[in-house]
Amino acid sequence: MSSILNIRHDWSIEEIQGIYHTPLLELVYQAATVHRNFHNSLEVQVCTLLSVKTGGCPEDCSYCGQAARYHTGIKVKSLMSRDEVIQIATRAKEAGSSRFCMAAAWREVRDNRDFDTILDMVTGxxxxxxxxxxxxxxxxxxxxxxxQQAGLYAYNHNLDTSREKYEEIISTRTYDDRLNTINHVRKAGISVCSGGIIGLGETHEDRIRMLHTLSTLPVHPESVPVNALARVKGTPLENMPKTDAWEMIRMIATARILMPASIVRLSAGRAEMSGEEQSWCFMAGANSIFTSESEELLVTPNPGISQDRELFSLLGLKPMQRINNLEKEAVYDLNK
Structure with missing residues (x-):
C-alpha cells in the first residue's frame, strides 16, 4: 500500500494493468485510502459547464452530437454574448459552483472577434x-x-481514448494534436483538465493505455474527467450499449491511485447512474461533478441541482470551497 501513496510519473503499462485488474472491492479500498491521504473525502468540487457556442463543429468525433456532419437534431447556436454568460455564471456561483467551464464547438481557436469575446468572458x-x-x-x-493573461484558471482538452483506438473515433484531429495543445496550456501556466470517455467500444487495454499516457505526463493533469459515453441519436455510436457503472468505478479508482493529487471528475453519464452507483464512484476517489440548472451537460442529460443536494445530504458530502489568491468562494448549500 505504501508504494501507491506517492506521486509518480514513471508508471509502467504492467503496473497499471495490475492495478486496473485488482479485484474490485480491494481496488476501491486502495483507491479510497489514497484519496484520504491527499484529499478531504467529504468534499466534492461542484462545477458548472456552459455551451457558449453550440453545434456546427467541422470535426467527426463519433460520439459528439455537435458535429455538423451528423443529423442529431441539435440546434446550432452562435457565440453567446459576454453579458449573458456573466449572468449565468453569477447564478451558478450563487447556486454553489466554484468552477465555471465554458465550451465552444470549435475545432480550433482562431484569432478573431469571437476569441476576443471569449477573452472578455474569461476576465468577467x-x-x-x-x-x-x-x-x-x-x-x-x-x-x-x-x-492565461485574461485570467483563465484551467483548460480542458481530453485525450478521449488510447492512441491505438483514437483513429477509429476521430479522423479530423490527431492524438499528437491533443498532446500539443496540452503542452501549450501547461507552458502558459494554466492548469490542465484532461481525461477520457469509456464506452466507445474500446478494450480494457485501451483504457489502461490512456491512463498510462495521462499518468506519465511530466505533470499530472490537475483535473481528470472520467466520462461514460452519452449515446446521442444520429451519431455513429448511438447504438453502443450503456456503460456499466462498475466499469466507471474501476476506471475512477485506477485514475485515483495513479494520479493521487488530481481532482478526478465524475462527468458525463451521471444521468444514467443511480445514487448508489454515484456513491461508489465517490468512495473510489471521484471528488468533482458537473451540476446544472438546465439539467444538461452541454447537449446531453445531467442531474439537476436538487438531485445533487439530496445525494450530498444523504452521503454527508459538502461542496469544496475554492481558496485561490486568498479568495474564499461561496459554499454550495445542499441542505437548504
Whole structure:
C-alpha cells in the first residue's frame, strides 16, 4: 500500500494493468485510502459547464452530437454574448459552483472577434472569484498565453481514448494534436483538465493505455474527467450499449491511485447512474461533478441541482470551497 501513496510519473503499462485488474472491492479500498491521504473525502468540487457556442463543429468525433456532419437534431447556436454568460455564471456561483467551464464547438481557436469575446468572458468570470475553465479545441502557444493573461484558471482538452483506438473515433484531429495543445496550456501556466470517455467500444487495454499516457505526463493533469459515453441519436455510436457503472468505478479508482493529487471528475453519464452507483464512484476517489440548472451537460442529460443536494445530504458530502489568491468562494448549500 505504501508504494501507491506517492506521486509518480514513471508508471509502467504492467503496473497499471495490475492495478486496473485488482479485484474490485480491494481496488476501491486502495483507491479510497489514497484519496484520504491527499484529499478531504467529504468534499466534492461542484462545477458548472456552459455551451457558449453550440453545434456546427467541422470535426467527426463519433460520439459528439455537435458535429455538423451528423443529423442529431441539435440546434446550432452562435457565440453567446459576454453579458449573458456573466449572468449565468453569477447564478451558478450563487447556486454553489466554484468552477465555471465554458465550451465552444470549435475545432480550433482562431484569432478573431469571437476569441476576443471569449477573452472578455474569461476576465468577467474570473472577476466573480470563480475558477474559470474553457474547452475550445486546439490552441497555439500564443492563444494559451492570451487566455492565461485574461485570467483563465484551467483548460480542458481530453485525450478521449488510447492512441491505438483514437483513429477509429476521430479522423479530423490527431492524438499528437491533443498532446500539443496540452503542452501549450501547461507552458502558459494554466492548469490542465484532461481525461477520457469509456464506452466507445474500446478494450480494457485501451483504457489502461490512456491512463498510462495521462499518468506519465511530466505533470499530472490537475483535473481528470472520467466520462461514460452519452449515446446521442444520429451519431455513429448511438447504438453502443450503456456503460456499466462498475466499469466507471474501476476506471475512477485506477485514475485515483495513479494520479493521487488530481481532482478526478465524475462527468458525463451521471444521468444514467443511480445514487448508489454515484456513491461508489465517490468512495473510489471521484471528488468533482458537473451540476446544472438546465439539467444538461452541454447537449446531453445531467442531474439537476436538487438531485445533487439530496445525494450530498444523504452521503454527508459538502461542496469544496475554492481558496485561490486568498479568495474564499461561496459554499454550495445542499441542505437548504
Amino acid at each position: 468570470v474570473n472577476e466573480l472569484g470563480m475558477e474559470v475553465c474553457c474547452t475550445l479545441g486546439m490552441l497555439t502557444e500564443s492563444q494559451a498565453q492570451k487566455l
